[in-house]
Amino acid sequence: MVDLVIRNARLTLPEGIIRGELAVDKGRISEIATSGLPKADREIDAKEKIVMPGVIDTHVHFYDSHYLPREDFQNGSAAAAAGGVTSVIMMPLDTPMLTPRTIKTIIKLGQNESLIDFALHAGNMTAESIKNIPSIASLGIKSFKAFTCAPYGIKDRMLEELMTAIKNVDGTIFVHAEDDKVLQKQTKRLLKEGRKDPLAHTESRPNEAEEKAVEKVIKLTQRTGCKLHLAHITTRQGAELVKKAKDKRVPLTAETSPHYLFFTQKDMKRLGPYLKVNPALKTSEDCTALWKALSKGVIDIVATDHAPGTKEEKEIGWKNIWTAQIGIPGVETLLPLMLGEGVAKGRLTFERLVDALCTKPAQTFGLYPRKGVIREGSDADLVIVDLKKEVTITAERLHYKVGWTPYEGVGVKGVPVTTISRGIIVAEDGDVVGKPGYGQFLSR
Numbered sequence: 525m526v527d528l529v530i531r532n533a534r535l536t537l538p539e540g541i542i543r544g545e546l547a548v549d550k551g552r553i554s555e556i557a558t559s560g561l562p563k564a565d566r567e568i569d570a571k572e573k574i575v576m577p578g579v580i581d582t583h584v585h586f587y588d589s590h591y592l593p594r595e596d597f598q599n600g601s602a603a604a605a606a607g608g609v610t611s612v613i614m615m616p617l618d619t620p621m622l623t624p625r626t627i628k629t630i631i632k633l634g635q636n637e638s639l640i641d642f643a644l645h646a647g648n649m650t651a652e653s654i655k656n657i658p659s660i661a662s663l664g665i666k667s668f669k670a671f672t673c674a675p676y677g678i679k680d681r682m683l684e685e686l687m688t689a690i691k692n693v694d695g696t697i698f699v700h701a702e703d704d705k706v707l708q709k710q711t712k713r714l715l716k717e718g719r720k721d722p723l724a725h726t727e728s729r730p731n732e733a734e735e736k737a738v739e740k741v742i743k744l745t746q747r748t749g750c751k752l753h754l755a756h757i758t759t760r761q762g763a764e765l766v767k768k769a770k771d772k773r774v775p776l777t778a779e780t781s782p783h784y785l786f787f788t789q790k791d792m793k794r795l796g797p798y799l800k801v802n803p804a805l806k807t808s809e810d811c812t813a814l815w816k817a818l819s820k821g822v823i824d825i826v827a828t829d830h831a832p833g834t835k836e837e838k839e840i841g842w843k844n845i846w847t848a849q850i851g852i853p854g855v856e857t858l859l860p861l862m863l864g865e866g867v868a869k870g871r872l873t874f875e876r877l878v879d880a881l882c883t884k885p886a887q888t889f890g891l892y893p894r895k896g897v898i899r900e901g902s903d904a905d906l907v908i909v910d911l912k913k914e915v916t917i918t919a920e921r922l923h924y925k926v927g928w929t930p931y932e933g934v935g936v937k938g939v940p941v942t943t944i945s946r947g948i949i950v951a952e953d954g955d956v957v958g959k960p961g962y963g964q965f966l967s968r
Contacts, residue, residue, distance in 0.1 A: 526564045533570035548904040551946035578610025578905030580885035583827035588617040594832045597637035598960045603923040605951040607856035608940030610905035615645035615669050622653040631965045638963030640945050645669045648676040654689050661693035664967025672737045673704040687750035696751040701737035720844040722796040726789045729804040735761040742769045752776040758784045758803045760813035767822045777888045779825040780814050782861045797841025797848035815871050824884045828854035832926040853924045864936030890968035908942040
């Protein structure tokens with residue numbers, strides 16, 4: 525007898541959505557059929573709801589020992605589970621993850637505290653850390669975060685050397701691409717003018733900064749052959765450069781984040797420091813271009829850049845935006861927002877959503893086909909989704925430590941009702957039922 529059978533489901537398979545059922549044994553999908561699977565120890569009647577692969581958020585900041593009031597592995601993974609996210613890839617916030625010793629410590633911490641599976645991105649890379657790449661890769665970490673701008677920026681010559689070293693371990697460089705000279709020039713001008721209002725932050729990080737940096741790292745990718753993943757594309761120009769590079773078969777993938785699809789600069793007037801993010805929010809024209817690029821697969825992935833700040837760290841930004849903490853919480857609202865703003869509003873097909881949130885993340889970062897797909901032999905990471913259910917997002921219902929969300933009061937249509945990680949239910953109807961320590965480290 526198998527451990528679990530899900531019946532009366534609409535299963536999201538690579539070949540399309542079919543009506544059927546699936547069996548889970550020892551944490552993996554053991555059988556998929558249209559009907560007739562034998563009884564199991566536990567059975568779930570999906571009642572004709574969609575069953576999709578578990579969401580993989582490839583860009584989260586869950587843990588930094590210096591900032592535990594903002595987030596930690598246990599709390600962040602609980603929020604993820606409630607939102608239908610069954611795997612995350614965690615990266616440094618401020619404290620570096622650049623040596624095998626540090627990385628082993630964080631892996632152990634995650635194994636003790638996380639409710640869901642997790643992988644790591646090393647970083648933030650420095651010239652001095654290039655020599656550590658082979659030993660980091662031997663731990664099963666094959667992606668390395670780098671910046672083209674302050675405060676973690678790496679010089680062009682060293683960036684090329686870094687990419688060559690990463691290619692030698694068949695890894696991926698994960699780049700925050702904004703041109704430092706453009707940012708410094710704009711910020712200096714705004715400070716000279718005495719600007720401290722929230723919109724000053726958006727003006728300090730214009731489209732030009734992303735365009736120049738993306739163009740540069742694409743050229744370095746062409747030169748080195750290193751696989752490139754571009755973090756949080758925010759502009760029309762950035763998306764166009766990605767398309768041109770893909771047309772030339774440059775080995776790159778790109779992501780955007782929900783806040784760049786949902787908010788624009790104008791929303792800073794209303795939410796101010798609560799929307800202070802890097803890169804900054806852009807225009808409605810950029811937002812429209814991002815949706816189009818995402819729908820066509822030019823932008824491959826949607827990931828949250830989940831990086832909460834406390835209310836106190838945000839509120840001070842009303843008087844002086846430069847002093848406010850950067851970042852927003854987003855992991856729990858990723859799937860509901862993409863269902864509501866994407867699928868329900870006709871911007872994305874459901875199949876494209878699954879590709880952007882599940883399959884492409886797994887393929888890009890070496891987790892496929894263990895993750896990101898419903899097929900026999902894959903991990904039983906599954907989300908049952910009610911596409912008809914409508915809810916209003918409120919911080920009170922979410923699981924964030926910081927107690928706020930920029931999406932307060934936003935109505936969405938389509939929500940995860942059951943989250944299953946390796947065959948075990950970890951969240952149900954928004955309530956977290958998983959246990960800390962269940963999550964496994966995903967070696968890639």
